[in-house]
Amino acid sequence: MRSTAYLAAMLVxxxxxxxxxxxxGGAASDFSATTVEGDEFSLSEKxxxxxxxxFMAGY
Numbered sequence: 651m652r653s654t655a656y657l658a659a660m661l662v663x664x665x666x667x668x669x670x671x672x673x674x675g676g677a678a679s680d681f682s683a684t685t686v687e688g689d690e691f692s693l694s695e696k697x698x699x700x701x702x703x704x705f706m707a708g709y
Contacts, residue, residue, distance in 0.1 A: 664702045 680694045693701065 660702070664700060 678693060680692070682690065682692045685691050
């Protein structure tokens with residue numbers, strides 16, 4: 651279970667990204683992936699929403 655401090659830090663990060671990227675007019679390329687839970691994710695389905703992506707790798 652994630653701690654409250656972790657969730658607060660993630661919200662701050664998302665807010666900072668939204669402020670720094672907002673109004674730039676640039677569009678991200680469409681991209682699709684499979685989540686850890688096995689669900690399909692498509693960036694084009696989130697058009698108009700703020701999206702924060704977290705990439706991880708197991709070595």
